[in-house]
Amino acid sequence: MKVLIVEDDPLHRSYLHEAVSAALPECETVIEAENGLSGEKLARDHKSAHIVMDLQMATRNGIEAARTIWKERPETRILFWSNYSDEAYVRGVSRIVPDGAAYGYVLKSASDERLKLALRSIFVESQCVIDREIRGVQQKSLGQTNGFTDSEYEILVDIALGLTDRAIARRRNLSLRSVQNRLQQLYDKLDVYQSTGEDSEDARFNLRTRAVTTALLRKLLNYSALEKAEADLQEWLTNL
Amino acid sequence: MKVLIVEDDPLHRSYLHEAVSAALPECETVIEAENGLSGEKLARDHKSAHIVMDLQMATRNGIEAARTIWKERPETRILFWSNYSDEAYVRGVSRIVPDGAAYGYVLKSASDERLKLALRSIFVESQCVIDREIRGVQQKSLGQTNGFTDSEYEILVDIALGLTDRAIARRRNLSLRSVQNRLQQLYDKLDVYQSTGEDSEDARFNLRTRAVTTALLRKLLNYSALEKAEADLQEWLTNL
DNA sequence: CGAGAAGTTGCGGGTTCACGCAAGACGCGG
DNA sequence: CCGCGTCTTGCGTGAACCCGCAACTTCTCG
Numbered sequence: 001m002k003v004l005i006v007e008d009d010p011l012h013r014s015y016l017h018e019a020v021s022a023a024l025p026e027c028e029t030v031i032e033a034e035n036g037l038s039g040e041k042l043a044r045d046h047k048s049a050h051i052v053m054d055l056q057m058a059t060r061n062g063i064e065a066a067r068t069i070w071k072e073r074p075e076t077r078i079l080f081w082s083n084y085s086d087e088a089y090v091r092g093v094s095r096i097v098p099d100g101a102a103y104g105y106v107l108k109s110a111s112d113e114r115l116k117l118a119l120r121s122i123f124v125e126s127q128c129v130i131d132r133e134i135r136g137v138q139q140k141s142l143g144q145t146n147g148f149t150d151s152e153y154e155i156l157v158d159i160a161l162g163l164t165d166r167a168i169a170r171r172r173n174l175s176l177r178s179v180q181n182r183l184q185q186l187y188d189k190l191d192v193y194q195s196t197g198e199d200s201e202d203a204r205f206n207l208r209t210r211a212v213t214t215a216l217l218r219k220l221l222n223y224s225a226l227e228k229a230e231a232d233l234q235e236w237l238t239n240l
Numbered sequence: 241m242k243v244l245i246v247e248d249d250p251l252h253r254s255y256l257h258e259a260v261s262a263a264l265p266e267c268e269t270v271i272e273a274e275n276g277l278s279g280e281k282l283a284r285d286h287k288s289a290h291i292v293m294d295l296q297m298a299t300r301n302g303i304e305a306a307r308t309i310w311k312e313r314p315e316t317r318i319l320f321w322s323n324y325s326d327e328a329y330v331r332g333v334s335r336i337v338p339d340g341a342a343y344g345y346v347l348k349s350a351s352d353e354r355l356k357l358a359l360r361s362i363f364v365e366s367q368c369v370i371d372r373e374i375r376g377v378q379q380k381s382l383g384q385t386n387g388f389t390d391s392e393y394e395i396l397v398d399i400a401l402g403l404t405d406r407a408i409a410r411r412r413n414l415s416l417r418s419v420q421n422r423l424q425q426l427y428d429k430l431d432v433y434q435s436t437g438e439d440s441e442d443a444r445f446n447l448r449t450r451a452v453t454t455a456l457l458r459k460l461l462n463y464s465a466l467e468k469a470e471a472d473l474q475e476w477l478t479n480l
Numbered sequence: 481c482g483a484g485a486a487g488t489t490g491c492g493g494g495t496t497c498a499c500g501c502a503a504g505a506c507g508c509g510g
Numbered sequence: 511c512c513g514c515g516t517c518t519t520g521c522g523t524g525a526a527c528c529c530g531c532a533a534c535t536t537c538t539c540g
Contacts, residue, residue, distance in 0.1 A: 009348075011251045011252060011255055012251060015251055108249075159446070159449055160449065160453055161449075161450070161453055162432070162445040162446050162447070162448075162449040162450025162451070162452075162453050162454075163445065163446065164444065164445065164446045164496075164497095165496075165497070166496085167445075174518080174519090175518070175519050175520080176519085176520090177518075177519050177520065177521090178517080178518050178519065180497080180498070180499075181499095181517080181518075181519090183497090183498080184498075184499070187498090192402070204404065205402040205403065205404065205407075206399070206402050206403065206404045206448065206497095206526080206527090207402070207497085207498075208402075208446065208448065208449055208497080208498095209399055209400065209401075209402040209448055209449050209452060210401070210402025211402070212402075212449060212452060212453070213400055213401055213402050213452070213466060213470070214402075216463065216466060217466060217467065217470060222463070223456065223462070223463070226453060226456060226457065227457065230453070230457060391487095404526070404527090405526075405527070406526085414488080414489090415488065415489050415490080416489090416490095417488075417489055417490065417491090418487080418488050418489065420527080420528070420529075421487080421488075421489090421529095422487095423527090423528080424528075424529070427528090446496085446497090447527085447528075448527080448528095481540105482539105482540095483538105483539095483540090484537100484538090484539090485536105485537085485538080485539100486535105486536085486537080486538100487534105487535085487536080487537100488533105488534080488535075488536095489532105489533085489534080489535095490531105490532090490533085490534105491530105491531085491532090492529105492530095492531095493528105493529095493530095494527105494528090494529095495526105495527080495528075495529105496525105496526085496527070496528090497524100497525080497526070497527085498523100498524090498525080498526095499522105499523090499524100499525105500521105500522095500523090501520105501521090501522095502519100502520090502521095503518105503519085503520085503521105504517105504518085504519080504520100505516100505517080505518070505519095506515105506516085506517080506518095507514100507515090507516085507517105508513105508514090508515090509513100509514095510511100510512090510513095
C-alpha cells in the first residue's frame with residue numbers, strides 16, 4: 001500500500017507521516033507533496049496510492065487538486081484533512097466527489113485516535129468517514145432547511161465577483177428580471193434586511209454588498225472559493 | 241526570563257516551545273496559551289513575560305490580543321509569527337504597536353535559523369525584526385505609492401460591511417458627496433474599471449462589490465479584518 | 481502673504497438596483 | 511384534463527449610486 005500526503009505545512013506533513021505509519025503498518029511507502037500541483041503529479045506517477053489531502057494550500061488548493069486527480073482516476077481514495085469546516089469547503093468537496101468513491105473529511109483539531117481510525121476506515125475498509133462537525137455543515141448545506149440551492153449559490157458568487165445584473169443575465173442565460181428574482185431570494189435567506197439606523201426611517205444596508213459580506217462572515221463563501229470564481233470569470237471573459 | 245507562547249495549533253505550539261528553549265537558554269519558563277483570550281490572561285499574570293503570538297486564532301485573534309496586552313503594558317515585547325503576509329494583517333499590526341515598543345514579525349515559512357535569530361534579537365537585544373517579505377508589504381501599505389491612505393481604507397471597510405453612502409456619511413461625519421469622492425478614489429486605486437463585455441458597449445462591473453472583492457483577492461482586506469469591522473459596526477449601531 | 485495642492489460640499493443628471501404587480505411556462509399528482 | 515406550486519419574464523417606479531462641474535475651506539511652502 002502506498003500513501004501520498006499533500007500538505008504544505010512541514011510540521012503537519014511530518015505529523016501526518018508519522019500518523020500514517022502508525023495507523024497503517026501495511027503501508028510500505030509514504031510520499032509527500034508540499035502543494036496541490038506536485039500532489040497531482042505524484043498521484044499520476046503512483047497510480048495505486050491513497051491520498052491524504054490538505055485543503056487550503058498556497059499554490060493550488062486541495063479541492064482543485066482532488067478534482068483533477070479524481071478526473072483521471074475516480075476510484076482514488078482521498079482523505080481531506082483541514083483546519084476549517086467552512087460551508088464553502090464542504091460544498092466544494094461534495095461537489096466534486098465521484099459517485100461511489102470512498103473519501104473522508106477530518107478536521108485538524110480531531111484527536112490522534114480519530115485521525116488514525118479514519119485512515120484505516122477509508123484506506124483499508126473503503127468506508128466514507130466524515131467528521132461529525134462536517135456532517136452538520138453538510139446537512140445544512142444540502143438539505144434546503146437553512147441552506148442554499150445551487151442557483152442561489154451561483155448568484156451569490158456572481159455578485160461577489162462584482163458583476164452587474166445585466167452581466168449575470170448574459171452569463172447565465174437569464175433575463176434581467178430573473179436575475180433580480182434570484183437576488184431577492186438570496187437576500188431573504190441571508191437575512192440582510194436588518195436596519196442600520198435603528199428606529200429612524202431609512203436605515204437600510206446596501207443589500208448587494210451586505211449579502212456578500214454576510215456570506216463571508218457565515219463562511220458560505222471564502223477566499224479560495226472567490227479565487228476560483230475569479231479565475232473562472234476571467235476565462236469566461238476572454239471567451240467573448 | 242519568561243516567554244509566553246500564544247498559538248492555537250498544538251503542533252506549531254510545541255515547535256515554538258522547542259525553538260524558544262533552544263534559542264534562549266537563559267529562559268527558565270515557557271508558558272503556553274491556545275487562544276488569544278487565555279493569552280491575554282496569562283500575560284496579565286506574568287507581567288515580565290515576552291510573547292510569541294500567532295495571528296489568526298479562532299476565538300480571539302492575535303492583533304486583538306496584542307492590542308489589549310500592549311494597552312496594559314506597552315513595553316511588552318511581542319513577536320508575531322504568522323502564516324500570511326496579508327496587507328490586512330501587516331496594517332493591523334503596525335496600527336497597534338506602541339511608540340518605541342520592540343516587536344517582530346516573522347513568517348511561519350521562515351527557517352529555524354531566522355526564527356531563532358529573531359527570538360534573540362527582540363527578546364534579548366530589544367530590536368525590531370521584521371521579515372523581509374513583510375517589509376515589502378509594509379512599504380507598499382504605508383508609503384502611498386501603491387497603498388492606501390487611512391481614509392481610503394476606512395471607506396473600503398465601510399462599503400465592505402454593506403453600508404449605504406448615507407450611512408457612511410452619518411458614521412464618519414461627512415457629507416454624502418464626500419463619501420462618494422472617497423469612493424471614487426478607492427475605485428481608481430483598485431483599478432476596478434476593466435470592462436466586462438470586452439469590446440462591446442456597456443460592459444462594466446458593479447463597482448461597489450467589485451472593489452470589495454478586488455481588495456479581498458489582493459489581501460488588502462481579509463476575513464479577520466472583516467470580522468472585527470463587523471463587531472465595531474454592531475457596537476456603533478447599538479449606540480444610537 | 482499669496483499660489484497651489486488637497487479635501488469638502490452642493491447641484492444635476494444618467495444609470496443601475498430593488499421590488500411590487502401580473503402574465504405566461506413548466507411540472508406533477510389527482 | 512385541470513388545478514397548483516415553482517420559475518421565468520416584462521413593465522414601471524422610487525431609491526441609491528456614479529460622477530462631472532464648480533465654489534469653498536484648509537494647509538503647506540516658498
